[in-house]
Amino acid sequence: MIIVMRPRASEEEINFVKAQVEAFGFQAHPIYGEVKTVIGVIGDKTGFDSEVFFNMPGVETVVPIMKPYKLVSRELKSENTIVNVDGVKMGGKRLVVIAGPCAIESEKQIKEIAHAVKNAGAVMLRGGAYKPRTSPYAFQGLGEEGLKLLNYAGKEASLKTVTEVIDPRDVELVSSYVDMLQIGARNMQNYRLLQEIGASKKPVILKRGLSATIEEWLMAAEYILYNGNPNVVLCERGIRTYETATRNTLDISAVPLLKNLTHLPVIVDPSHATGLSNLISPVSLGVVAAGADGLIIEVHNDPAHALSDGPQSILPQHFAELMSKLENISVTVGRSI
Amino acid sequence: MIIVMRPRASEEEINFVKAQVEAFGFQAHPIYGEVKTVIGVIGDKTGFDSEVFFNMPGVETVVPIMKPYKLVSRELKSENTIVNVDGVKMGGKRLVVIAGPCAIESEKQIKEIAHAVKNAGAVMLRGGAYKPRTSPYAFQGLGEEGLKLLNYAGKEASLKTVTEVIDPRDVELVSSYVDMLQIGARNMQNYRLLQEIGASKKPVILKRGLSATIEEWLMAAEYILYNGNPNVVLCERGIRTYETATRNTLDISAVPLLKNLTHLPVIVDPSHATGLSNLISPVSLGVVAAGADGLIIEVHNDPAHALSDGPQSILPQHFAELMSKLENISVTVGRSI
Amino acid sequence: MIIVMRPRASEEEINFVKAQVEAFGFQAHPIYGEVKTVIGVIGDKTGFDSEVFFNMPGVETVVPIMKPYKLVSRELKSENTIVNVDGVKMGGKRLVVIAGPCAIESEKQIKEIAHAVKNAGAVMLRGGAYKPRTSPYAFQGLGEEGLKLLNYAGKEASLKTVTEVIDPRDVELVSSYVDMLQIGARNMQNYRLLQEIGASKKPVILKRGLSATIEEWLMAAEYILYNGNPNVVLCERGIRTYETATRNTLDISAVPLLKNLTHLPVIVDPSHATGLSNLISPVSLGVVAAGADGLIIEVHNDPAHALSDGPQSILPQHFAELMSKLENISVTVGRSI
C-alpha cells in the first residue's frame, strides 16, 4: 500500500502518518518527492481496511498494491482448478456446454428440451425453478416442483443439472435435487448466500454482477472459497453499459484476463450477455476461441409461448448447428467438446 | 404495448401475431406504414411478459407503453406518502436528517456520535451492525451486539434508529431493536429480502442499486408494497459510472424525476455517493435545493481510527456546520428542518 | 510515479528498471515489500510518457502520483480566475445566467427570446449557428447568417453573446460576431480546435465530453491555456451512463470537486444534462446551491415549432420563474444574481 501525502503536507503530518502505520504493526518507507511525499507500507494487510489512513491529516489518497484476493488467485495456486460435477469436469481440456430453458415450465417442456440438447452434445441441463424477476407480477418459477422436474429430466436424458438459488434458506433443498448450484448476477454480492453455499461444498456457477468489476467478482468467489467450498466456476454474462442495442455488453476480454488472474474455470452465458438470439452463435464461437472453458446457453422448444424467456433463447435446431461449429473451433484452439 | 414488425414482414406473419395477441385476451390495432407495420396491443398487461412476442415470425421488437409499476406510481396515488417512523415523518414539509457512523464499533463510539448529531439537529441515528463487505477478511459488523448498542444510544439521545438488514432471516430480529430498516444497494434486487420486509410492515429505506435504473428501483419498491408494506423511503446513493474521481456519481436529477413518478419520499446519501468528505456539504445543499425529502450522512467521531469508514465520513463539527447551512436552504425552498 | 514490479520479479529485472529510470534523468527509490517491490520515481515528468515502463521486464503496472495538468491547477494558482466577457465577469460573486434557443432560426425568433431572457435577468444570449447534428439529414444551423442575427439580437437586448464553433477554420469568423465561444461536448478532444481557440484569446466555454473524466476535461482546458488563452469556463452538461430516464446524468459532484482542483469558473447546462424541461428548474437550484458559478439554459418561445430543440427547452415564463427562485438560492449561498 502506498499512502500519498498532499503537496504541502507538513513534516509533522508525515511523521504522524508514519507513526500510525507503525502502530498498526506495519513498516513505513517514505519517499520524499519534489512536490509530494509518498509512504510505502510494508506488511500483511489481509482484512486491514486501508481507508483508515484516508482521513488522517495531510493524506491525499491511498493506493493499494497487493490484490485483495488470495484463495482464488493464480499466484497462490498456479495449476487450473478442475471442478468435478459428478463426473463432468469443468476447467479442463474439454469444453463444457450447458443448455436448457430459462424457466422450467412443465414436465413436457423440460424433458423435450433435455433430450434435444443431449442429442446435440450438451453435458448439463439448466432451468430456473426460482426466478429473480424484476416485477412482482411476473412468473416467479415453479419452486420445488420445478426442481423435481429438472431432476427427472436430467436423469432421463443423462445430463447433469444446474439451477439458480436465490435464498440462503434454500441451499440445502436445492442441493438435494441438482448437481450444481448457480448464483445469479443480482446475488453476486448477497454475502449470506455466498456464505451458505461456501459451507455447502456443492459445485457452483458464480455469475458476474450486472456492474461488478473483475476484482469484486473475484472477491465474491473468495467468499465462497473462504467458507470452505473450492468448487467455483465463474460465468461472464455481460455487463451493464450505456449501449442499448444489446441487453448487456459481453466483456470478452474478461475471459483471458481471468485465466491469468485465477485458477478457477471461466464460462460464458451468451444468451443473457446479448439478449438477441441471432448473436448467440457468433459470440459463442468468439468466446471459445478466446479461451472460455464452457458455455451456458438458453434453449427453448417453442419460444413463442415461453413464460419467462424471449428473444435471448434459441431453438434446438439452432443449438445443434452451433454445437457443430463449436466442435470445429474447439479443435482449432486445442480443446475437445 | 407496440409490436414492431420487420420491414418485409408478410401479411401472414402480421396476421399470426394479431391472432396471438387476441389469443392472450388483448385487442390488436395494426397501423400499416410505408416500410413497417406496427401493432398496438390494448388491454391490462400487468404481469404479462411481453417478451413472448419477440420470437414470433416477422417481429422486430416490442415497445412497452405503460409503466410496469402501479402501487408506487404517482398516477395511482397523487398525494405524497408520509412515512411515519415512530413520530418522525418522512416525505412531508420537514427535511429529515439521519446521521451516524458507518459501522457501530463500541458503546462509547455510538453514544458519543449519537449525542453529537442530536445536538446538531439530526432526528435519526444510523449505524451498521451487519456490514456487506466486499472482502471476507474485512470487519463484518458487531451483529446483534451492535443492534443493542444502537438501540441504547438512540434511546439515550432521543433519536429514532435505522440499520441495514442483509438476510431475510434477520428481519424480525433487527426489527425488534430499531425503528427503521435499510436495504443496501447490493440487496436492492434481493427479492426474498424485499418480500420479507414487505410482509413486516416496518418502515424501510430502499437504497438504489449500484447500477439500477430508476424503473428497476421503483420495481424493487413495488415488491415491498405488493407484499403489504407501504412505508418505503427511496434513497439515492450514487450510481456506478466510468468516472473514478468520486466513488459513485450522484444522480441529482433522480430526485425531482422520482418526485414526479412516485408518491414515496426520496432522500439522498451524499457520503456513499461522493466518497469524499469535502464534497458532502455542497452536494447536500444541492440535493435539498433540488427537492430531496431528507439526507442520510455518515458522521464519525475519530475517523482516523474507524474500523469501517474512511474518506466518506465527516466529523461532528463539520456536520453541525452543514446543519446550519441546510437550515437556510430548507427555508429558501419552503421547508423546515 | 510508482512502478509496481510483479510478485516474483528478479533482482536483475528490478535493477534494469532502476537503470532505465535513471537513464531518463529521474531518481529511483525502491521499496522491497514481502511480495512485491515498488520503485518510486522522483523528478519532473511533465510530458513524459509513463507507459514506457509498462513493457519492461518484470513490471506489473505504473501508478501516477502527480496530476497531469499544471496551468489549470488550483495548486499553481490558488485564487479564482475571473473570465471577463466584455464586462460580464464569470467566476466571481455574481451568478452568471446565459439563456437562449438551441438553434438560431430567424430574426424574429432570436430577438423575441433575447428580450424575454433579458427581462428575466439573463446577462448573456446563447444560440447555435453551426449545429453538430447526429444525422446528416437534420438542420445544421444557419451558419454565418445565424451569427449575424445573434449579434444583432444581443446588441438590441444589451446581452453578451456566446455560440458554438465546430471547425478550427471558423474560429476567426465566429469570434468577429460574438463575445464568447463555446466548444461542444463532441469536440472536447478536438485538439486542433482547442489549439486554434487557445491561440485566439477569446473567452470560451469548454463543455465536458459525453464520457470525459474530470481529468481528461481539465487536460482539454490545459490545451487552451497552454496555447495562450487563460479565459476558459468549464461547463458540466451531464455524462453518459446506463440510465436512460434522463438524456444524460448530471454529475453535480463535479462542481465542488472542480472548484477544489482548478481556479477556472464552473457553470452547468441543465438542459442538455437532463433533457427534460420539468427537471431544469430543480436541478438548476441544486447546482447553484452546490457552488456553480453560472448556468446556461435553453429557452424557446414556441417549442412546438422549433427546428432543433425538443423537450429540453423551457418557455420564457418558466425561465422567469426559475430566475426568481435562483435569486433566493444565490443569496442563501452568499452570491448575487
Next chain:
Amino acid sequence: MIIVMRPRASEEEINFVKAQVEAFGFQAHPIYGEVKTVIGVIGDKTGFDSEVFFNMPGVETVVPIMKPYKLVSRELKSENTIVNVDGVKMGGKRLVVIAGPCAIESEKQIKEIAHAVKNAGAVMLRGGAYKPRTSPYAFQGLGEEGLKLLNYAGKEASLKTVTEVIDPRDVELVSSYVDMLQIGARNMQNYRLLQEIGASKKPVILKRGLSATIEEWLMAAEYILYNGNPNVVLCERGIRTYETATRNTLDISAVPLLKNLTHLPVIVDPSHATGLSNLISPVSLGVVAAGADGLIIEVHNDPAHALSDGPQSILPQHFAELMSKLENISVTVGRSI
C-alpha cells in the same frame, strides 16, 4: 414514429397533435388504449426532427420506429460492400490484418516494423503521424515527416498504408501519402472532418467513439456516404465502461450485430480495446471467430523505448505467432488470410 400521449390527455390535446402531424405532411393513426392514447405517424421522416412533438400539450414521449440511417443500411443494400484499398479488399472472404506502431518515430523504426509485419502476413501498415494526445505536453507525432516515412516504409515492404487524420485541413495532404485514412475515436463525431473525408472518396477506417452507441456510429458513417464516399470500414476499438481492469471494454457483440445492420466491412482493434499486450492474441482469435473482417494491431520493435505506446503493443515475434493462430481460426470460419 409513435407519439405517446399522457394518461389523462384530453380529446383536445389529442386532436391538436393529430392536426400538427398532418400539418407536417404525415398521416396520423391514433390508437385509444384504456389508459393512454398513442398516435402512429406515417410518412417519410428523413431529416425530420421528431423532438418537435415532445413539447406539445399532453405528449408524454415519442418513440422512433424507423432506423435513422439509410445509405449504410443492410436494408438498402443487402450485399457486402468491398472496400478496395489499392488492391487490398476489405469486407470479402479474406481476413485483412493491418499492423504497425502506434506512432511513427523514425525511419529505422517504421521500416523495421514494416518488414517484420509483412513477413508475418500483414497486408497493410499503420502508424500515427498526427497523434491526438490527452496531454499538450506529450509527443504529438512527426507530422508530414512521419507521413513520408510511412509512405517509404510501405512501399519498401509492399504494404498498403493507413494513418489517422485529425484536422479537416489535412485531408488532402494526408491522402497524398497514404492509401487509407483513419478517423480516430475522439473524432467520430467531428462532423467537419467526416464531411471533408466524405468529399474525398479516399477509403477510410471509422473508429467507434469512446462511448458511441451503435446507432451514433452508423450515423457518423452515414455522414461520409452522404457526402459521396462509400469506402468506409467500421472499426470496433472498445467502449468506455466502469471496468478499469482493461483500458476499454471490447464489445464483441457489435461485430455480428453490425454485420446484420450494415453492408460495410467491420474490423477490430484489440490493442486499444484491451490495453494489455497479453490479451491481444486471445481476443483477436475471438473476434475473428465472431465474424470480424479484419484486425488492426499495434506492433512495436522495442516497446521499452516507445515514444507513444506502452502496454498495448506486442513485439513482432508475438505478432507472427498470432498470425499463425489466426490462419487456423480463419479457415474454421470459412475465410482465408
